[in-house]
Amino acid sequence: MLKVKGLLKDYKNVRAVNDISFDLEEGDIVGLLGPNGAGKSTTIKTIAGLLRATYGDVTINGHKNTSVDAKSNFSYIPEMPELYEMLTVWEHIKFIAYAYKVSNWEEKAEKLLRRYDMWDRKDKLSKELSKGMKQKVSICCGLLPDPGLYLFDEPMIGLDPKAIRETKIIFKELSERGKTIFVSTHLLDSIENLCKRVLVMKSGTIIADESVDNLKKKLGNNTDVSLEDVFLEVTKDE
Numbered sequence: 001m002l003k004v005k006g007l008l009k010d011y012k013n014v015r016a017v018n019d020i021s022f023d024l025e026e027g028d029i030v031g032l033l034g035p036n037g038a039g040k041s042t043t044i045k046t047i048a049g050l051l052r053a054t055y056g057d058v059t060i061n062g063h064k065n066t067s068v069d070a071k072s073n074f075s076y077i078p079e080m081p082e083l084y085e086m087l088t089v090w091e092h093i094k095f096i097a098y099a100y101k102v103s104n105w106e107e108k109a110e111k112l113l114r115r116y117d118m119w120d121r122k123d124k125l126s127k128e129l130s131k132g133m134k135q136k137v138s139i140c141c142g143l144l145p146d147p148g149l150y151l152f153d154e155p156m157i158g159l160d161p162k163a164i165r166e167t168k169i170i171f172k173e174l175s176e177r178g179k180t181i182f183v184s185t186h187l188l189d190s191i192e193n194l195c196k197r198v199l200v201m202k203s204g205t206i207i208a209d210e211s212v213d214n215l216k217k218k219l220g221n222n223t224d225v226s227l228e229d230v231f232l233e234v235t236k237d238e
């Protein structure tokens with residue numbers, strides 16, 4: 001579904017992503033972990049085509065990531081929700097529905113907004129929403145077109161516990177329907193039981209690409225070991 005080959009991204013004087021390669025298959029939920037500045041957001045933005053790769057190839061369902069065919073087959077949900085201040089929640093949803101030609105969109109949108117406790121706020125302007133509410137709208141907009149691939153950058157930040165739980169349930173439902181989810185996060189316990197596989201980045205490179213179980217085994221197969229323990233161990237400075 002997603003193929004990343006030899007991806008390298010330089011900002012002026014900074015090599016943010018240094019020659020990374022990986023593939024994601026249909027139905028995968030893969031976590032992208034790493035300390036601050038590791039290159040997670042840059043990787044996701046480059047896959048989404050918002051940043052131009054310095055080198056390397058990214059394909060989505062066999063199509064180059066910047067092509068229209070690829071763009072119609074993924075949703076990118078950014079770290080900071082980017083909404084139009086003077087549009088209401090419902091107008092955002094309608095905009096996405098029209099842009100992606102979503103059939104039966106009103107019914108789907110109502111279900112999504114209800115799941116995120118946003119139905120009663122559908123006529124509010126986005127500038128009147130809290131940070132968490134904006135995040136919920138951003139997630140609903142990403143979910144509405146029902147693409148094959150979801151790129152989530154820190155989706156849980158700012159969400160209340162109920163919305164975090166709902167998001168995890170939605171991830172599972174999407175995966176069961178063969179959708180692919182690539183999710184960066186620092187909230188390790190939020191994905192521990194969700195992602196079978198994690199990529200760990202540090203200083204622009206992938207230092208681990210394994211199942212959570214395998215990573216735990218590397219720490220002695222202790223059943224008390226958490227993903228947080230594993231993360232701190234693999235990312236510690238030598």
Ligand SMILES: Nc1ncnc2c1ncn2[C@@H]1O[C@H](COP(=O)(O)OP(=O)(O)OP(=O)(O)O)[C@@H](O)[C@H]1O
Nearest residue numbers: 011012014016034035036037038039040041042043
């Ligand atoms: N617009 C930019 N211009 C120059 N350097 C940048 C820019 N954006 C990010 N960087 C640098 O690229 C590197 C990777 O940043 P990135 O935001 O991808 O990391 P991250 O893993 O998402 O971090 P965080 O967990 O803090 O969100 C860092 O060294 C950062 O300082």
